[in-house]
Amino acid sequence: MVPQELKYTKEHEWVRIEGGEAVFGITDHAQSELGDVTFVEFPDTGSEIKQFGSLATVESVKAASDIYAPLSGRILKVNEALRDKPEIINQSPYEEGWICRISVADAMEERNLMDASAYETYLKESG
Amino acid sequence: MCEGTHCLKNTPLLEKHLEAGAKMVPFSGWNMPVQYTGIIEEHIHTRSKAGLFDICHMGEFFLKGPSAAKELDRLVTCRIDNLPAGRCRYGFLLNDSGGIIDDLIVFRISPEEFMIVVNAGTVAKDRAWIEEHISPGAVFTDSSGDIAKLDVQGPLSGEIMASLLNGQIIGDLKKYYFVRVNIQGVEILLSRTGYTGERGYELFFPATEAVRVWDILSAFDDVKPVGLGARDTLRMEMGYSLYGNDIDEAHTPFEANLARFVFMEKDFVGKEALLKQQREGIDRVLAGFICEGRRSARSHFAVSVEGRNVGEVTSGAFSPCLKRGMGLCYIEKEFVTEGREITLSPREPVQRPDRRTGIKASVKSIPVYKPRENERSQNGTPGT
Incomplete structure (x- = not known):
């Protein structure tokens, strides 16, 4: 089961849209595939991001993977707690383990994301 | 040649790995457990208690x-x-x-x-x-097909083996010595060798007994199965x-x-x-390095000094004990001095303008991490 109220990307990011802002992170499936997260390379606060553009890197013990922006906008805040305790992403991918908060540039882009049931289907098909 | 996962070889312990929740990956033509509960947890368990490794593929x-x-x-x-x-x-x-x-x-x-x-x-x-x-x-x-190999590695491995061998003394079995023992009817060649830097043993015995010996060893509370992921980080800390x-x-x-x-x-x-x-x-030699922080260099990252390419990373990962990046690289000989600052960079083109491309690191004599017990003076068995 994936949280019903979130939207999802094919690259396994989740996003919670809150008015003109959005918070995102990686899904439980993504953290489980990565294994122990050891480092998060954040984008600079204030930088502009484009939907589905690479903006951060999450490293695990043995590999590094890119994180893609679920929506276009500007970075407002990054989750500083992950600097010392990146394993929070493994423990709480949808809550404590959020990665960035952004201002949303174009609310219409939400159409390019999957809802929970579509993401579940996507997981089953790609699994 | 065989491609894909359908023709990978399985060790006799596949069922045991799946029961223990292993994530299986292809490795050298074998379907092997890369981790059970998590690489870091398994790594620390081996350094503090005892890890059990299925090495039947060797x-x-x-x-x-x-x-x-x-x-x-x-x-x-x-x-x-x-x-x-x-x-x-x-x-x-x-x-x-x-x-x-x-x-x-x-x-x-x-x-x-x-x-x-x-x-x-x-x-x-x-x-x-x-x-x-x-x-x-x-x-x-x-x-190779007839012999199973299990490794028991960690500070408690000596006590564990001793309790299994009641009467058959192995307490003073030194590093790089081996004996023939009998554990619950199974004839085992037991050697004091390993690939983790901890006190440890490698057990060689008929492949038909693999499940039995795995169960006997797993029955100890202090023994946990450890996958190839932690095997790699353990050996890397030892250089x-x-x-x-x-x-x-x-x-x-x-x-x-x-x-x-x-x-x-x-x-x-x-x-x-x-x-x-x-x-x-010789121009380039293999040397250890540690990174400044948690961000870790990976295999094939370029090594540079003052903007000049001077080598290449051959192993790189996060060190669970040091909590920073570590690894091995080939580097021009003149730079192999303790603490020499180097920069490690991915070879693929940088995709993001704000991306920090280079990782600050320094040359470090191996082992980059020293286990509590002095088991590090010799190399272990060949890899995995």
């Missing part, structure tokens, strides 16, 4: 006969003539250019019988090389080379900083090339 050869010792002495870099029965030694098979065909451990079972333990991915080429280079007087057998990553046919033992496992006072295949290299000198 190869075991036997060489027998009155000329076996002489034949082997000519094929491997370590000294065989003075190796007593009951002891084993780490060394290399070299090609004529001095490149490393494989790293291995030679066990002298009796004056005229040897077991040679080799890497999984190199079994076929090692076998072909050895068969091509031995005289008919020595009888070569590849028993042990992994065949195919840090050592290969393009590098000699001198370049790999492993000259101590080469006995130059005898004749062996590849020696001429090593003598030539001794005369001419």
Whole structure:
């Protein structure tokens, strides 16, 4: 089961849209595939991001993977707690383990994301 | 050649791994557990208690006969003539250019019988090389499919083995010694060797008994299964080379900083090339490094000093004990000084303008992490 109220990307990011802002992170499936997260390379606060553009890197013990922006906008805040305790992403991918908060540039882009049931289907098909 | 996962070989312990929740990955043609509960947890468990590793994929050869010792002495870099029965030694098979065909451990079972333990991915080429280079007087057998290998590694491994062997004393079994023991009816060749830097043992026995021995060892509360992921980070903290990553046919033992496992006072295949290299000198050598922070360099990252490319990373990962990046790299010899600052950068083009491309790191003598017990003076078995 994936949280019903979130939207999802094919690259396994989740996003919670809150008015003109959005918070995102990686899904439980993504953290489980990565294994122990050891480092998060954040984008600079204030930088502009484009939907589905690479903006951060999450490293695990043995590999590094890119994180893609679920929506276009500007970075407002990054989750500083992950600097010392990146394993929070493994423990709480949808809550404590959020990665960035952004201002949303174009609310219409939400159409390019999957809802929970579509993401579940996507997981089953790609699994 | 076989592609995909459908034709991977399984060890006799596949069911056990799946029961324990393992994530399975292809490795050297085998379907192997990379982790059970998580690499970091398994790594720390091995450093603090005891880890159990399924290493059935590795190869075991036997060489027998009155000329076996002489034949082997000519094929491997370590000294065989003075190796007593009951002891084993780490060394290399070299090609004529001095490149490393494989790293291995030679066990002298009796004056005229040897077991040679080799890497999984190199079994076929090692076998072909050895068969091509031995005289008919020595009888070569590849028993890789018939022998199971389990490793028990960690500070509690001695107590665990002792309690299984009630009466059969192994308490003072020194590093690189081995004995034959009987555990609940299973005849086992038990050696004090390993690839983690901790006190540890490697168990060789008939593959048909693999599940039984796995269950016997798993029954200890302090024993947890450990996958190839933690096996890799454990060996990397010790600076042990992994065949195919840090050592290969393009590098000699001198370049790999492993000259101590080469006995130059005898004749062996590849020696001429090593003598030539001794005369001419070498450009790049294998060295350890640690990163400034948690961000870790990976295999094939470029090594640079003041903007100039001076080497390449061959192993890189996050160190669970040091909580920072670590690894091994080939680097121009002049930069191999403790604490020398280096920059490690991915080779692929940078995709984001704000991306920090280089990782700050420094050259560090191996082992980059020192286990509590002093088990680090020698290399372990060949990799995985």
